[in-house]
Amino acid sequence: MQVTSPVRDPLITGGKTYKDVTNDIARHVEGKPTKSWLIGLAVSLTVLLIGSLALVATLWEGIGMWGLNKTVGWAWDITNFVWWVGIGHAGTLISAVLLLFRQKWRTSINRAAEAMTIFAVICAAIFPLIHMGRPWIGAIWALPLPNTYGSLWVNFNSPLLWDVFAISTYFSVSLVFWYIGLIPDFATIRDRATGIRNTIYGALSFGWDGGAKTWMRYESVSLILAGLATPLVLSVHTIVSFDFATSVIPGWHTTIFPPYFVAGAIFSGFAMVLSLMIVTRKVFKLEDYITMGHIELMNIVIIVTGSIVGIAYITEFFIAWYSGVEAEQYAFINRMFGPYWWAYWSMMTCNVISPQLFWFKKIRTSIVATFILSIVVNIGMWFERFVIIVTSLHRDYLPSSWVMFYPTITDVGIYLFTFGFFFTCFLLFAKFFPVINMAEIKAVLKSSSEKTTK
Amino acid sequence: MERDKNFILGIFDDEDILKNAVREVRAAGIKIHEVFSPYPVHGLEDELGYKKSRLPVAAFLFGLLGTTLALTMQFYMMKFDWPMIIGGKDHAAFPDFIPVTFELTVLVAAFGMVGVFMISSNLKPWGQPKIFDLRSTDDKHVMAIDIANNAAVDLEIIKGALKNSGASEVNSKSFD
Numbered sequence: 001m002q003v004t005s006p007v008r009d010p011l012i013t014g015g016k017t018y019k020d021v022t023n024d025i026a027r028h029v030e031g032k033p034t035k036s037w038l039i040g041l042a043v044s045l046t047v048l049l050i051g052s053l054a055l056v057a058t059l060w061e062g063i064g065m066w067g068l069n070k071t072v073g074w075a076w077d078i079t080n081f082v083w084w085v086g087i088g089h090a091g092t093l094i095s096a097v098l099l100l101f102r103q104k105w106r107t108s109i110n111r112a113a114e115a116m117t118i119f120a121v122i123c124a125a126i127f128p129l130i131h132m133g134r135p136w137i138g139a140i141w142a143l144p145l146p147n148t149y150g151s152l153w154v155n156f157n158s159p160l161l162w163d164v165f166a167i168s169t170y171f172s173v174s175l176v177f178w179y180i181g182l183i184p185d186f187a188t189i190r191d192r193a194t195g196i197r198n199t200i201y202g203a204l205s206f207g208w209d210g211g212a213k214t215w216m217r218y219e220s221v222s223l224i225l226a227g228l229a230t231p232l233v234l235s236v237h238t239i240v241s242f243d244f245a246t247s248v249i250p251g252w253h254t255t256i257f258p259p260y261f262v263a264g265a266i267f268s269g270f271a272m273v274l275s276l277m278i279v280t281r282k283v284f285k286l287e288d289y290i291t292m293g294h295i296e297l298m299n300i301v302i303i304v305t306g307s308i309v310g311i312a313y314i315t316e317f318f319i320a321w322y323s324g325v326e327a328e329q330y331a332f333i334n335r336m337f338g339p340y341w342w343a344y345w346s347m348m349t350c351n352v353i354s355p356q357l358f359w360f361k362k363i364r365t366s367i368v369a370t371f372i373l374s375i376v377v378n379i380g381m382w383f384e385r386f387v388i389i390v391t392s393l394h395r396d397y398l399p400s401s402w403v404m405f406y407p408t409i410t411d412v413g414i415y416l417f418t419f420g421f422f423f424t425c426f427l428l429f430a431k432f433f434p435v436i437n438m439a440e441i442k443a444v445l446k447s448s449s450e451k452t453t454k
Numbered sequence: 455m456e457r458d459k460n461f462i463l464g465i466f467d468d469e470d471i472l473k474n475a476v477r478e479v480r481a482a483g484i485k486i487h488e489v490f491s492p493y494p495v496h497g498l499e500d501e502l503g504y505k506k507s508r509l510p511v512a513a514f515l516f517g518l519l520g521t522t523l524a525l526t527m528q529f530y531m532m533k534f535d536w537p538m539i540i541g542g543k544d545h546a547a548f549p550d551f552i553p554v555t556f557e558l559t560v561l562v563a564a565f566g567m568v569g570v571f572m573i574s575s576n577l578k579p580w581g582q583p584k585i586f587d588l589r590s591t592d593d594k595h596v597m598a599i600d601i602a603n604n605a606a607v608d609l610e611i612i613k614g615a616l617k618n619s620g621a622s623e624v625n626s627k628s629f630d
Contacts, residue, residue: 152536156551157547157550165553165554169560173561177564184493191588191591192592203579206577207580207582209583210590211489212499213499215493215498224513224563229564231556232557235556
C-alpha cells in the first residue's frame with residue numbers, strides 16, 4: 001500500500017504516523033511552558049519595554065528626537081521600515097508561490113513563516129506611522145476619508161499612498177490566509193482538550209468539523225488565496241521601491257528597483273525564516289519535520305536571490321556610469337568611497353559574497369553555518385537599505401547642505417522596540433498556536449513518509 | 455432498539471481504503487451523510503459526488519467589485535470632486551491609479567471569498583459542530599451514514615458494507 005519514491009528523500013523523517021504528527025505538534029500547545037521559552041519571553045519583553053521608552057519619547061517630544069536633519073529626511077526609520085517589510089515577504093512567498101508550484105516541502109515551514117510575516121509587517125508599519133509626527137492624525141489623513149477641508153482627498157498619484165494600500169492589503173490578506181490554515185489545527189487541539197482550553201480553541205476553530213464538503217471548499221479557498229497573494233507579495237515590495245524610484249534623487253531614480261527590491265525581500269525573508277526555524281526546531285524537537293532537506297532548499301533560495309541582488313548592485317553601478325549623468329555617477333562613487341564606505345562594503349560582503357558560500361554542500365547542510373549566515377544576510381540587507389537611503393541623500397545637490405547622518409539613542413531604541421515586539425509575538429505564537437500545519441503535513445505524509453499508521 | 459440511534463459510523467485508517475469504501479458503499483445504494491477527515495483527501499469529493507465548489511466564481515465577482523469600487527473612487531476624487539494639477543498631468547491619471555486598483559481588487563476578492571466560505575461552511579466563533587468521533591481531527595476518517603435517510607436498507611447490510619469495504623471499526627452514534 002505504501003508508496004515511497006525511490007528518487008526523493010522523505011519530507012518527514014522518523015517514520016511518523018498521523019497520530020505522531022498530532023502528538024508531536026499539539027504537545028507544545030498543551031504542555032507547561034518550558035524554561036527556555038520563559039527565558040526567551042522575559043528577554044523579549046525586557047527589550048520591548050526598554051524600546052518603548054524611545055517610542056514614548058518620540059510620541060511625546062516629536063521626531064526631533066531622531067537623528068534626521070534638513071538634508072537627510074529619511075534614515076533609520078525608513079531603513080527599518082523597508083527591512084521589516086522585506087523580511088515579511090518570505091511567509092507569503094512560501095505559502096502562496098510554493099503552493100502554486102506544488103512544492104510539498106513548504107508544509108513544514110509555512111505556518112511559522114506566515115506568522116513571522118504578520119509580525120514583521122506590523123513592525124514595519126510602526127515606522128512610517130510614527131514618522132508622520134502625529135500618528136493619531138496622520139493615520140486618518142493617509143486614508144481617503146471625507147474631511148472638513150473640502151473634502152480634500154489623498155493624492156492617488158503618490159507612491160507613498162500606494163504604499164498605504166499595498167501594506168494594509170498585504171497585512172490583512174496574509175492574516176486571513178494564515179488564519180484559514182489555522183482553523184483545522186485549532187479543531188484538532190479542541191478535540192483533544194477539556195475545560196477552558198476546549199472552550200478557547202473551540203471558539204478559535206470556528207466550529208470546524210472536517211467534513212469532506214468543507215475540506216473541498218477549504219482547498220478551493222486556499223488555492224485562490226494563493227493565486228491572489230502571489231501577485232500581491234510581488235506588488236508590495238515593488239510599490240515600496242516606487243517610493244524611491246519615482247523620485248528624482250540620484251541613486252534612487254532607477255528602473256531596476258522593483259525586481260531588485262523584490263529579490264532582496266525574498267532573500268532577507270528566507271534568512272529570517274532560517275534563523276527562527278533553526279532555533280524552533282531545536283527547542284521544540286521538530287527535527288523530523290523541519291529536516292536538513294528543508295534547510296538546504298531554503299539555502300538554495302538564498303543563493304538564487306542573493307545572486308540576483310548581487311547582479312542588481314553591479315547593474316546599478318554600470319548604468320550610473322553608462323548614463324553619463326554626473327550626479328548619478330557621483331552618487332555611486334560616493335557610496336563606495338565616500339564617508340559611508342564601511343556601510344557599502346558591509347552590504348557587499350554580507351549580501352554578495354557570504355551567500356555564495358552556500359554553493360558548498362558542506363556549508364549549506366551545516367546547521368551552525370546556516371544559522372550564522374542567515375544572520376549575516378539580514379545584517380547585510382539592513383545595510384543595503386541604509387546605503388540606498390542615507391548615502392543618496394546626505395550629499396545634496398548643493399554642497400553647502402552636505403551633512404552626515406548620526407542616529408540618536410531614540411533611533412536605536414525604536415529599532416529595539418520592534419525587535420522586542422517581533423520576538424514577543426513570535427514566542428507567544430510558538431507556545432499557543434501549532435507551529436507546524438498538522439493537517440497539511442498529514443496530507444503529504446502518505447507520499448513522503450515511511451509509514452502512516454501503526 | 456438500534457433504530458433509535460441516528461448514525462452508523464465507519465472508521466477508516468487510510469485515505470485510499472476510504473475512497474474505495476465510499477465508492478462501494480454508494481454502489482450498494484446507501485446514502486452517505488458525510489465523511490470527516492483530519493486532512494483534505496484529494497478525490498474524495500468526486501467519489502462522494504459533490505459538485506465543484508463555486509467559490510472561484512464568488513472570488514471573481516468580488517474582485518470585479520473591488521476593481522470597480524477602486525476606479526470609481528479614484529476618478530471621482532481626483533477628476534470630479536476636487537481636480538488638482540499634479541506634475542502638470544491630466545487629473546484622470548489612469549496609470550497612476552493602477553496600483554491602488556490592484557490592491558483593492560485583491561483585498562475585496564480575498565475578503566469576499568473568505569466571507570462566503572465562512573457562511574457556506576457555517577464557520578463562526580460560536581459554532582458548535584456535531585462531532586461524530588473525536589479522532590476525526592486526529593488520525594481517522596469517519597464515514598457517517600444517517601439511518602433515517604436509509605430507511606429502506608437493512609442495518610446489517612449497512613454495517614456489512616462498511617466492514618467489507620475496509621472499515622477498521624463500525625460504531626453507532628446518536629445526538630439528542
